[in-house]
Amino acid sequence: MDIAFLMLLVLSLLLFPNGICKSLATGPPVVNIGSILQFDSTTGGVVAVAIHTALEDINSDPTVLNGTTLKVQIKDTNCFDGFLGMVQALQFMETDVIALIGPQCSTISHTISYVANELRIPLMSFASDATLSSIQFLFFVRTGPSDLYQMAAVAEADYNHWKIVTAIYIDNVYGRNGIAALDDALTLKRCKISYKVGFPSNAKRSDLISLLVSVSSMESRVIILHTGTEPGLKLFSMAHQLNMMGNGYVWIATDWLSAYLDANSSVPVETISGLQGVLTLRPHIPNSKMKSNLVSKWSTQSKKYNYSDVCINTYGFYVYDSVWAVAHALDAFFDDGGRISFSNDLHDGTGGTLHLEAMSIFDMGNKLLEKIRKVNFRGLSGQVQFDAVGNLLHPAYDIINVIGNGMRTIGFWSNYSGLLSTVSPEALDSKPPNTSLANQHLYDVIWPGETAQRPRGWVFPSNAKQLKIGVPNRFSFKEIVTVDNATGSMKGYCIDVFTQALALLPYPVSYKFVPFGNGTENPNYDKLVQMIESCSYRGYCNYNEADSNF
Numbered sequence: 041m042d043i044a045f046l047m048l049l050v051l052s053l054l055l056f057p058n059g060i061c062k063s064l065a066t067g068p069p070v071v072n073i074g075s076i077l078q079f080d081s082t083t084g085g086v087v088a089v090a091i092h093t094a095l096e097d098i099n100s101d102p103t104v105l106n107g108t109t110l111k112v113q114i115k116d117t118n119c120f121d122g123f124l125g126m127v128q129a130l131q132f133m134e135t136d137v138i139a140l141i142g143p144q145c146s147t148i149s150h151t152i153s154y155v156a157n158e159l160r161i162p163l164m165s166f167a168s169d170a171t172l173s174s175i176q177f178l179f180f181v182r183t184g185p186s187d188l189y190q191m192a193a194v195a196e197a198d199y200n201h202w203k204i205v206t207a208i209y210i211d212n213v214y215g216r217n218g219i220a221a222l223d224d225a226l227t228l229k230r231c232k233i234s235y236k237v238g239f240p241s242n243a244k245r246s247d248l249i250s251l252l253v254s255v256s257s258m259e260s261r262v263i264i265l266h267t268g269t270e271p272g273l274k275l276f277s278m279a280h281q282l283n284m285m286g287n288g289y290v291w292i293a294t295d296w297l298s299a300y301l302d303a304n305s306s307v308p309v310e311t312i313s314g315l316q317g318v319l320t321l322r323p324h325i326p327n328s329k330m331k332s333n334l335v336s337k338w339s340t341q342s343k344k345y346n347y348s349d350v351c352i353n354t355y356g357f358y359v360y361d362s363v364w365a366v367a368h369a370l371d372a373f374f375d376d377g378g379r380i381s382f383s384n385d386l387h388d389g390t391g392g393t394l395h396l397e398a399m400s401i402f403d404m405g406n407k408l409l410e411k412i413r414k415v416n417f418r419g420l421s422g423q424v425q426f427d428a429v430g431n432l433l434h435p436a437y438d439i440i441n442v443i444g445n446g447m448r449t450i451g452f453w454s455n456y457s458g459l460l461s462t463v464s465p466e467a468l469d470s471k472p473p474n475t476s477l478a479n480q481h482l483y484d485v486i487w488p489g490e491t492a493q494r495p496r497g498w499v500f501p502s503n504a505k506q507l508k509i510g511v512p513n514r515f516s517f518k519e520i521v522t523v524d525n526a527t528g529s530m531k532g533y534c535i536d537v538f539t540q541a542l543a544l545l546p547y548p549v550s551y552k553f554v555p556f557g558n559g560t561e562n563p564n565y566d567k568l569v570q571m572i573e574s575c576s577y578r579g580y581c582n583y584n585e586a587d588s589n590f
């Protein structure tokens with residue numbers, strides 16, 4: 041822009057503040073967005089590089105926000121100390137920003153969602169916590185898929201084979217809400233979590249070991265691990281030492297694992313070798329020219345912003361798109377007469393003083409939010425468009441098997457089809473949904489213990505209550521059922537049918553045959569029924585097995 045023109049522009053802005061020159065310069069020269077991240081974490085690094093890269097691309101593109109520079113202020117925050125993290129985040133809210141990216145930690149997300157509502161600042165959140173929603177928090181905008189969908193994908197992966205699962209989770213809002221979503225998703229498939237166990241983020245090594253030992257004594261061998269990176273990797277390495285990563289086990293780690301493996305350029309060899317056979321999920325990002333462009337310039341960008349050892353993962357794609365979503369929405373906002381101003385009339389409603397005057401309200405925040413909800417553009421992560429309740433349309437996941445020194449995609453789950461499939465979600469999106477189970481199919485998995493044979497998913501637990509099965513100890517028709525004189529066990533046609541049928545069940549039934557009758561006369565059926573009836577009326581049994589043989 042030439043100097044004379046700039047002078048004219050400034051002059052005319054001073055003389056005609058109400059925008060006579062609106063068609064020349066629709067926005068102010070600089071607009072700030074904010075972000076709250078944990079700098080020393082991998083995700084913090086990915087997100088920071090993605091935001092900076094998006095801003096470079098937006099500011100050098102004359103077709104968006106022409107004449108306005110979009111800038112970011114990033115605040116480092118502590119995810120582990122919830123209180124400190126919240127105070128740091130609240131202090132940051134005193135900065136005049138028109139939108140926020142993050143916060144990174146779900147504990148802080150909840151607090152900041154309340155504040156963003158009051159200050160009318162759209163919160164572009166990549167938190168997957170299913171309970172954060174734009175219904176409760178109007179200014180919450182989810183820019184990645186919610187755990188509701190991830191857990192639906194996990195449940196789908198289970199349900200054809202295994203009816204019961206064990207869930208291990210980190211005991212914070214993210215972990216608890218994720219497991220609640222998993223519980224709901226499994227119930228819809230008539231499956232269930234037979235054992236769930238949480239641990240605090242500061243759990244000691246000995247606590248984690250006894251947690252794993254308790255898991256190994258249960259019947260389910262399908263273990264779903266919904267934690268953060270650090271505790272998750274620690275659990276895997278302990279499970280390895282406890283021989284829980286071998287034959288017979290199924291481990292499904294939620295997307296924290298794929299995010300770590302994608303972003304970390306130097307995963308230690310012993311880490312990856314301890315993860316052989318594990319399944320994990322990753323939000324699906326379709327391949328495109330834009331995607332490969334960003335991937336190819338990522339290493340330059342990450343060096344430039346001092347995160348040279350951080351590679352891109354899905355958070356990077358979603359965050360890059362959410363900065364663009366803000367830019368597109370701002371364009372529409374300015375076109376529609378939007379102006380950026382803040383006011384300090386925050387009242388606590390009680391007439392008291394909470395000294396909130398340092399924070400200011402974004403006066404036209406509602407209008408910007410409305411424009412953000414209406415964006416519709418082709419982004420890196422696919423079409424960026426929100427549904428009526430603020431979810432990105434068409435959530436989908438990659439299903440991944442950790443083998444060798446990397447990850448292999450064995451199929452996809454998409455909300456659109458509701459199925460697991462080897463066909464990419466974008467290929468299915470263009471067709472009418474076909475929920476035929478014939479399409480439900482994944483490529484072969486190499487399971488823990490380096491076997492291609494699908495684990496049964498359960499064992500007889502060491503602590504289960506046994507089912508008692510009354511068997512007539514008959515005198516006649518002994519080929520139907522009788523007590524084997526030599527061994528004392530039951531045998532016969534009925535017993536064979538029963539044990540064969542049990543073998544077909546996808547979960548264990550621990551049982552014991554209890555002979556009824558003395559073998560010299562056929563036992564009286566009515567008497568047996570009477571005994572069972574009197575048990576169920578009383579609700580408990582205090583019969584003496586020695587007396588009745590039952």
Ligand SMILES: *[C@@H]1O[C@H](CO)[C@@H](O)[C@H](O)[C@H]1NC(C)=O
Pocket residue numbers: 081082273303304305306307308311349350
């Ligand atoms: C990669 O993983 C290792 C081991 O977990 C860790 O020490 C290192 O800091 C990670 N690197 C990055 C860039 O996150």
Ligand SMILES: *[C@@H]1O[C@H](CO)[C@@H](O)[C@H](O)[C@H]1NC(C)=O
Pocket residue numbers: 041064102103106107
């Ligand atoms: C951007 O603004 C400059 C100066 O105002 C103008 O010359 C240029 O045509 C604009 N570009 C677009 C794509 O609108």
Ligand SMILES: *[C@@H]1O[C@H](CO)[C@@H](O)[C@H](O)[C@H]1NC(C)=O
Pocket residue numbers: 344345346
């Ligand atoms: C990266 O680190 C160097 C050296 O510490 C510093 O001079 C530079 O400002 C940093 N760059 C960014 C983008 O933080």
Ligand SMILES: *[C@@H]1O[C@H](CO)[C@@H](O)[C@H](O)[C@H]1NC(C)=O
Pocket residue numbers: 427431432433434435455456
């Ligand atoms: C997910 O699928 C369900 C059922 O088809 C549909 O009602 C819902 O809108 C979908 N969600 C999204 C975010 O696309």
Ligand SMILES: *[C@@H]1O[C@H](CO)[C@@H](O)[C@H](O)[C@H]1NC(C)=O
Pocket residue numbers: 474475476478479
């Ligand atoms: C759905 O998929 C099944 C199996 O691939 C196929 O036989 C059937 O014709 C499909 N139905 C529709 C309506 O496309």
Ligand SMILES: *[C@@H]1O[C@H](CO)[C@@H](O)[C@H](O)[C@H]1NC(C)=O
Pocket residue numbers: 525
């Ligand atoms: C079972 O064993 C008892 C003695 O141990 C014997 O009297 C009886 O005849 C045997 N019954 C059969 C069917 O072999």
Ligand SMILES: *[C@@H]1O[C@H](CO)[C@@H](O)[C@H](O)[C@H]1NC(C)=O
Pocket residue numbers: 557558559560561562563564
């Ligand atoms: C076997 O039980 C029947 C009643 O079920 C009884 O009449 C009979 O005396 C019993 N025989 C012996 C040897 O205990």
